[in-house]
Amino acid sequence: MKNIFAIIFYIFHFNVNAQTTFNDELGFLFHLMDNRLIDDAQLYGNKLLLNEKFNASQRDTINYFMAKMLMSNDVDSLAIPYLNNVSLNSKFYYYSRFNEVRVYLKQRNVNAAFARISLIDSSTSDVINQLLLFEKAGMYLYKNQLSKFDSLSLMFKNVEPTLTDEQKNMVQYAKVSRGIKQKSPVIAGLLSAFLPGLGKVYVGNNGQAIASFLSVGVIGGIAIENYMKQGLWHPQTIVFGLITSVFYIGNIWGSALSVQVVRNERRNENKNNILVSLRVPLHKYFK
Numbered sequence: 460m461k462n463i464f465a466i467i468f469y470i471f472h473f474n475v476n477a478q479t480t481f482n483d484e485l486g487f488l489f490h491l492m493d494n495r496l497i498d499d500a501q502l503y504g505n506k507l508l509l510n511e512k513f514n515a516s517q518r519d520t521i522n523y524f525m526a527k528m529l530m531s532n533d534v535d536s537l538a539i540p541y542l543n544n545v546s547l548n549s550k551f552y553y554y555s556r557f558n559e560v561r562v563y564l565k566q567r568n569v570n571a572a573f574a575r576i577s578l579i580d581s582s583t584s585d586v587i588n589q590l591l592l593f594e595k596a597g598m599y600l601y602k603n604q605l606s607k608f609d610s611l612s613l614m615f616k617n618v619e620p621t622l623t624d625e626q627k628n629m630v631q632y633a634k635v636s637r638g639i640k641q642k643s644p645v646i647a648g649l650l651s652a653f654l655p656g657l658g659k660v661y662v663g664n665n666g667q668a669i670a671s672f673l674s675v676g677v678i679g680g681i682a683i684e685n686y687m688k689q690g691l692w693h694p695q696t697i698v699f700g701l702i703t704s705v706f707y708i709g710n711i712w713g714s715a716l717s718v719q720v721v722r723n724e725r726r727n728e729n730k731n732n733i734l735v736s737l738r739v740p741l742h743k744y745f746k
Contacts, residue, residue: 519549644715651714658714
């Protein structure tokens with residue numbers, strides 16, 4: 460009986476000492492972090508992670524705070540290994556996994572972000588599960604996989620105001636994506652052939668449309684005036700006729716080309732909006 464009590468006392472005493480040692484080590488790590496001694500804190504944290512006295516939960520805690528320190532000092536890329544090493548059983552699991560995703564999104568590495576979000580386990584929390592769904596749907600939309608976005612967006616639920624607002628924004632960005640794909644360079648060119656500048660109106664460049672109409676109209680008017688007064692083969696008629704032809708053909712070509720230019724501009728703007736929308740709830744819940 461005495462031996463049993465001795466063993467119990469030893470185990471209790473060992474656990475208390477181990478916990479005290481861990482708290483002391485963690486306290487010193489916090490001291491380095493609070494004084495913004497980032498390099499020293501990273502070296503010391505790495506040393507603690509190699510200490511076999513600490514259990515998995517304690518190493519998870521070290522990894523969590525190391526990652527948080529690095530992210531708060533805008534060295535997100537260095538935080539990824541620490542975030543990745545936080546285990547499934549840790550209370551910091553979702554913080555770590557979602558912040559990995561946030562770092563990759565900040566780097567515009569959507570493929571890596573999608574790979575990480577796909578590995579995150581579901582939760583008993585509706586907010587977490589809806590956040591997982593939202594992030595996957597948004598990344599499909601970013602990659603212009605509209606059918607996959609549509610199937611996931613049907614499962615959006617109103618669970619929390621910030622997330623609900625971003626879900627609505629994402630649905631709007633999907634509409635923008637569909638609108639971008641509908642513009643045709645051929646139609647823009649044909650419209651400008653029919654009436655200079657009309658193709659630019661179709662694209663949405665009203666200012667350029669007016670400029671095209673006036674430039675072709677004015678030079679064409681001068682060419683017609685010379686033709687009426689001095690005949691078809693007069694040098695001025697020929698010169699202004701050639702200039703009018705150049706402006707007219709350039710107007711058609713420019714209208715067709717502007718479809719792709721505007722499409723790229725709107726697509727890039729829409730992609731930027733999608734990335735911001737993906738990061739907003741992550742920043743709110745896991746900052």
